[in-house]
Amino acid sequence: MPKNDKDNAAAVARIEAAFPLSFMIHQLEMKLGAQARALIAKHGDLTLPQWRIIRVIGMDTADGSTAIRKVLGFDKSQFSKTVSQLQTRGLVEVLDHPTDRRQFRLALTDEGRAALDRLTPELDARNDFLMQALSPEERSLIRSALLKLSIAAETTDIPTGSDT
Amino acid sequence: MPKNDKDNAAAVARIEAAFPLSFMIHQLEMKLGAQARALIAKHGDLTLPQWRIIRVIGMDTADGSTAIRKVLGFDKSQFSKTVSQLQTRGLVEVLDHPTDRRQFRLALTDEGRAALDRLTPELDARNDFLMQALSPEERSLIRSALLKLSIAAETTDIPTGSDT
């Protein structure tokens, strides 16, 4: 067994015990991102943000640009640029929005849907794999917990003083 | 009440109900990052990764470069560059590692500790604020859940077929 490896692992565990939540989530996000990128690269040539947008469009629960952008938490600028890429590559179609002329609707082209169908089973399997790592009660609570945190993370002014 | 806002909010809620875990975490991470950047910017001029490194060093639970890098989930390259910035700005000190000459140890300078002391209460308040958004049982489970996910996220080959 590597001597320094053991030391490092012990140090890591010691730090994590007292870690702020935001750090844990950042660490997790890094690993998830790397894992997702590896999976996507193995089965095509989409980038991670491109895939995310395609995935949400493919869920067929909303097609307005704002709804999609908000749910992904994307920056306006980044969203705009990524959609342009997808449109140029012929994966998505940009249509007029029926009631709001500032927004647009997004739809998958045949090629876009093919990419979605190719990747979805892989990424769904990963999601299942992640969920299986959790205990049943953790599984049942994690979604609402993340949602609550997400709302709390939107507050810009934090009650600084100790408010008990 | 804005008409389109209501539509968008409804669409967002509809999507989130069936959202993969990784998307939720990404969305959360974006918001947390923006919130943290805003707080840091208000009380100094550190970047988010710089702050994270300082924060971990300040925890005094480990000072080896590898342990710090691993716990933050940083890329080797990014870590190296950010440490250089901190060293240049005189916030951290780079020392020899006692048993491994590939690594180094990190320590805060007086100026680095001052920055830490200035920012820590703010960020700790935020952390408390986030934790208060959770129910008691969510609070007690979230850490172990995130840790398990973090481990699962390191697996590179996912059992694709249904393995049950």
Next chain:
DNA sequence: CCGATTTGGCGGACTTGTCAACCTTGTCGT
């Protein structure tokens, strides 16, 4: 109905993050 404000999207400058090649040091097998 009209100005003020908000929301949505775009473009460009800039910062961050990512990836691959490289060198050094440590570790393992024999």
Next chain:
DNA sequence: ACGACAAGGTTGACAAGTCCGCCAAATCGG
């Protein structure tokens, strides 16, 4: 003890994300 291999760190080229100001469309307040 020594050669193969893994782990740590650095660098540079490149991709991704962020921030800013801009303009158009929609909403709100009289």
